[in-house]
Amino acid sequence: MSLPMNLPNYFLADLPPEAVLTPAIITEACRTLKQNRTRYLADRPTAQLVRVIARVSSNWRDPEFPFRKLALDLGPADTGFSRATLAAGLDTFFARITEENLNLLLEQELGDARRLDEFASLPGERLEKRASTANGPALIAHIAAGNLPCPALMSLIHGILLHSAQFLKCASGAALLPRLFAHSLYDAEPKLGACLEIAEWPGGKLSFEEALFAEADSVMATGADNTLAAIGQRLPQHTRFHGHGHRVSFGYLSRDALTHAHARSLAQQAARDVAAWDQQGCLSPHLFYVEKDGAVSAEKFAEILAKELEAHEQHTPRGSLDVASAASIATRRAFYDVRAAHSPETRQWCSDGSTAWTVVYEADARFQISCLNRFVFVKEIESLDEVLRAAEIVRGQVSTVGLAAPPATAKEIARRLARWGVTRICPLGQMQDPPLTWRQDGRGTLSDLVTWTDWED
Amino acid sequence: MTILDLFSDYAKRLRDFIRAHTHGVLSSPLQNETRFNELALDLFALQFQHNAAYRRICEARNVRPAMVAHWTDIPAAPTAAFKELDLTGLPPSERTTLFHSSGTTQQPPSRHFHNAHSLAIYEESLRPWFAAHLLPDVKAGERVDLLLLTPPPTLAPNSSLAHMFETVQRDVGSSHSHFAGRLDTDSTWVLDVDIAFDAIENAVAQNRPLIILGTAFLFVNLLDALDGQARRFTLPAGSRVMETGGYKGRTRALPRDELHALITTRLGVSPEGIVCEYGMSELGSQAYDRVAFAPSAERRLLFPPWARSRIISPETGCEVNDGDTGLLQIFDLANVSSVLAVQTEDLAIHRGDGFELLGRAVLAEPRGCSLMTA
Numbered sequence: 001m002s003l004p005m006n007l008p009n010y011f012l013a014d015l016p017p018e019a020v021l022t023p024a025i026i027t028e029a030c031r032t033l034k035q036n037r038t039r040y041l042a043d044r045p046t047a048q049l050v051r052v053i054a055r056v057s058s059n060w061r062d063p064e065f066p067f068r069k070l071a072l073d074l075g076p077a078d079t080g081f082s083r084a085t086l087a088a089g090l091d092t093f094f095a096r097i098t099e100e101n102l103n104l105l106l107e108q109e110l111g112d113a114r115r116l117d118e119f120a121s122l123p124g125e126r127l128e129k130r131a132s133t134a135n136g137p138a139l140i141a142h143i144a145a146g147n148l149p150c151p152a153l154m155s156l157i158h159g160i161l162l163h164s165a166q167f168l169k170c171a172s173g174a175a176l177l178p179r180l181f182a183h184s185l186y187d188a189e190p191k192l193g194a195c196l197e198i199a200e201w202p203g204g205k206l207s208f209e210e211a212l213f214a215e216a217d218s219v220m221a222t223g224a225d226n227t228l229a230a231i232g233q234r235l236p237q238h239t240r241f242h243g244h245g246h247r248v249s250f251g252y253l254s255r256d257a258l259t260h261a262h263a264r265s266l267a268q269q270a271a272r273d274v275a276a277w278d279q280q281g282c283l284s285p286h287l288f289y290v291e292k293d294g295a296v297s298a299e300k301f302a303e304i305l306a307k308e309l310e311a312h313e314q315h316t317p318r319g320s321l322d323v324a325s326a327a328s329i330a331t332r333r334a335f336y337d338v339r340a341a342h343s344p345e346t347r348q349w350c351s352d353g354s355t356a357w358t359v360v361y362e363a364d365a366r367f368q369i370s371c372l373n374r375f376v377f378v379k380e381i382e383s384l385d386e387v388l389r390a391a392e393i394v395r396g397q398v399s400t401v402g403l404a405a406p407p408a409t410a411k412e413i414a415r416r417l418a419r420w421g422v423t424r425i426c427p428l429g430q431m432q433d434p435p436l437t438w439r440q441d442g443r444g445t446l447s448d449l450v451t452w453t454d455w456e457d
Numbered sequence: 458m459t460i461l462d463l464f465s466d467y468a469k470r471l472r473d474f475i476r477a478h479t480h481g482v483l484s485s486p487l488q489n490e491t492r493f494n495e496l497a498l499d500l501f502a503l504q505f506q507h508n509a510a511y512r513r514i515c516e517a518r519n520v521r522p523a524m525v526a527h528w529t530d531i532p533a534a535p536t537a538a539f540k541e542l543d544l545t546g547l548p549p550s551e552r553t554t555l556f557h558s559s560g561t562t563q564q565p566p567s568r569h570f571h572n573a574h575s576l577a578i579y580e581e582s583l584r585p586w587f588a589a590h591l592l593p594d595v596k597a598g599e600r601v602d603l604l605l606l607t608p609p610p611t612l613a614p615n616s617s618l619a620h621m622f623e624t625v626q627r628d629v630g631s632s633h634s635h636f637a638g639r640l641d642t643d644s645t646w647v648l649d650v651d652i653a654f655d656a657i658e659n660a661v662a663q664n665r666p667l668i669i670l671g672t673a674f675l676f677v678n679l680l681d682a683l684d685g686q687a688r689r690f691t692l693p694a695g696s697r698v699m700e701t702g703g704y705k706g707r708t709r710a711l712p713r714d715e716l717h718a719l720i721t722t723r724l725g726v727s728p729e730g731i732v733c734e735y736g737m738s739e740l741g742s743q744a745y746d747r748v749a750f751a752p753s754a755e756r757r758l759l760f761p762p763w764a765r766s767r768i769i770s771p772e773t774g775c776e777v778n779d780g781d782t783g784l785l786q787i788f789d790l791a792n793v794s795s796v797l798a799v800q801t802e803d804l805a806i807h808r809g810d811g812f813e814l815l816g817r818a819v820l821a822e823p824r825g826c827s828l829m830t831a
Contacts, residue, residue, distance in 0.1 A: 323771060323782045324804060330771035330784060331802045334535035341517035342510070342542065355772055 136162025255294030269429025606671025666695030691725030741791030
């Protein structure tokens with residue numbers, strides 16, 4: 001696909017559709033990336049890189065920034081997200097990318113932000129006269145899944161911090177935002193841009209991937225577990241693999257939190273979590289568990305949530321859907337309609353004349369995978385014990401729990417969720433807005449990628 | 458009048474309507490539409506009154522018979538409701554036959570109850586439309602050799618398809634007709650290869666046309682068995698195939714074009730002799746996509762004049778334009794004992810009076826996520 005604006009052909013993804021990609025071109029591109037890294041990136045002070053990333057990220061929040069304008073103009077047709085959803089999503093994402101936060105990330109991951117530039121010691125290490133420095137991979141290959149841009153953009157930022165050359169392979173039709181972000185980096189620092197490659201090809205092109213994997217030091221991939229397993233098996237011995245499987249998330253509202261006074265604001269926060277990125281991310285809630293016997297019942301909360309989703313539809317509409325996705329929603333609605341007609345334990349609220357949003361209330365605690373695109377369940381439960389039993393089928397695959405509980409109980413709930421296997425707990429309303437220091441899947445982000453050199457003096 | 462009397466009065470009028478069509482006593486399209494509408498509204502009123510589960514669905518949508526003037530406004534019951542509820546107007550003592558959908562391991566099957574009267578209507582609906590598409594060149598009273606790729610109803614008493622095939626066999630099958638399906642140890646349907654090969658070999662040896670009716674997955678069984686023995690047949694001229702979709706993970710799934718191509722190369726049945734059928738246990742009528750050996754070029758599935766299909770936009774609930782895709786709805790006057798308006802989970806393209814089937818809407822799998830199926 002070529003952009004209607006005159007963006008230069010910096011990346012493979014910029015080439016016109018008639019350009020034929022071959023394994024040899026990919027190999028050549030990887031080698032050029034690595035040379036450019038040696039020349040332009042490997043020895044740049046980390047602090048400079050942090051400043052560039054922070055500056056570009058700040059630009060992305062400027063309504064006049066040309067790349068942002070392009071993203072918002074072309075995005076709705078290209079990505080399926082409405083302009084307002086894209087704008088809100090990009091704002092939330094880039095607001096986190098500040099110099100201060102980038103330095104916090106470096107410190108969290110490496111102990112000391114200077115360690116990518118030189119040997120440095122933590123106080124304890126100084127006592128034993130030891131210092132360490134971290135080396136990022138020369139070339140990271142990213143295999144990005146789906147059309148949610150944030151994970152791909154975040155990976156690129158991590159790679160730059162690590163002074164790595166990067167080759168990002170997008171899923172078919174999902175390259176627009178990563179491309180525009182890469183162009184914005186190129187525009188800010190051409191030498192930095194020369195260490196990035198963005199390409200797009202349909203899954204299953206094994207010869208392309210082989211060429212890429214042969215050149216990369218690290219491969220980062222997101223996708224279904226079987227896809228990840230297949231990639232892992234095809235990597236050369238020397239290549240490190242970092243796979244991130246699909247995850248699900250849900251919300252939990254304790255009876256003490258859901259008071260009459262707070263019900264509306266909690267529903268607003270829950271609606272924000274559902275509406276962000278049209279519920280397509282691993283951090284988006286499939287359902288909200290609401291404890292029984294609070295001041296506001298689960299059923300009432302579902303009703304308020306429906307009103308808030310309708311409000312979102314007015315200012316941040318859901319994107320338009322292909323007919324198969326809309327049919328999934330219509331079919332599920334038909335099913336819950338029938339249940340609701342026959343049982344007081346099920347109720348459903350739907351947008352009028354469209355599939356824009358759906359709330360299903362059920363007394364049945366079973367964990368339900370949503371068909372997404374702003375289709376969410378609210379379920380009444382007795383206690384956290386019941387939730388953990390009901391969610392057993394997704395144990396080990398839960399990313400985030402959006403929690404509403406007073407401080408007195410929140411700590412214990414969080415502790416139990418953590419022991420059960422949840423890797424992130426956050427307030428409702430922030431599920432799709434993790435801090436820069438978030439450890440995806442409970443693992444280190446930068447620390448997972450570096451190789452250490454220890455120096456014992 | 459009892460419930461059964463009320464239904465039998467309707468059934469008599471429906472029979473007249475079916476006969477008028479099959480005996481060529483065709484009225485004008487307008488009269489036809491008026492008659493269809495009258496029958497549909499009357500049947501809706503009966504079903505609203507006597508089918509409690511359906512009535513609750515209608516009431517939840519605030520629809521009562523008095524409010525409905527046109528058949529398109531009759532609330533369609535989703536096929537999922539056949540899984541959840543006893544969606545029937547028959548009192549429990551009258552529910553003598555039960556048709557199940559084949560179902561999947563995760564989901565309960567659909568349940569469609571029948572009694573002798575509703576089965577009789579089912580058979581009267583299927584006969585003329587089957588004959589019009591599979592036997593256009595077969596004279597009344599003439600018998601044909603059938604190879605039926607399902608288990609017989611004695612082994613599959615809950616299969617509407619096996620019942621349909623038995624009805625066809627009773628009506629037009631010769632003494633050379635056979636069921637070639639049986640149950641595997643886990644109750645799934647498998648092909649009895651010996652019976653199938655015998656029937657095919659006999660047809661070739663005696664130069665008698667063979668009509669093979671079956672599900673796509675048993676056709677795949679048959680074609681794989683031929684391949685396994687490196688055998689090819691050229692069935693006698695006039696041989697034909699009726700194939701009905703659905704794999705449900707039981708065998709390797711083949712795209713329809715590929716399946717048809719293999720039927721042609723391994724059995725010698727020309728593409729014009731392959732007819733696709735669309736039917737479900739929840740319905741009383743079937744749709745076919747062509748008349749065997751007729752010169753018509755374009756395949757599209759068409760229900761008989763006593764059943765209508767509509768393709769509905771999942772986004773708005775309104776009928777889509779010709780050529781557009783949506784969810785298939787069926788209004789079937791022969792669905793007497795359950796509900797006449799059925800909302801399927803199948804995506805289809807609106808093609809004139811009929812449709813082109815695309816298949817089941819993907820339900821459970823969240824986009825970009827493949828954790829499990831709900």
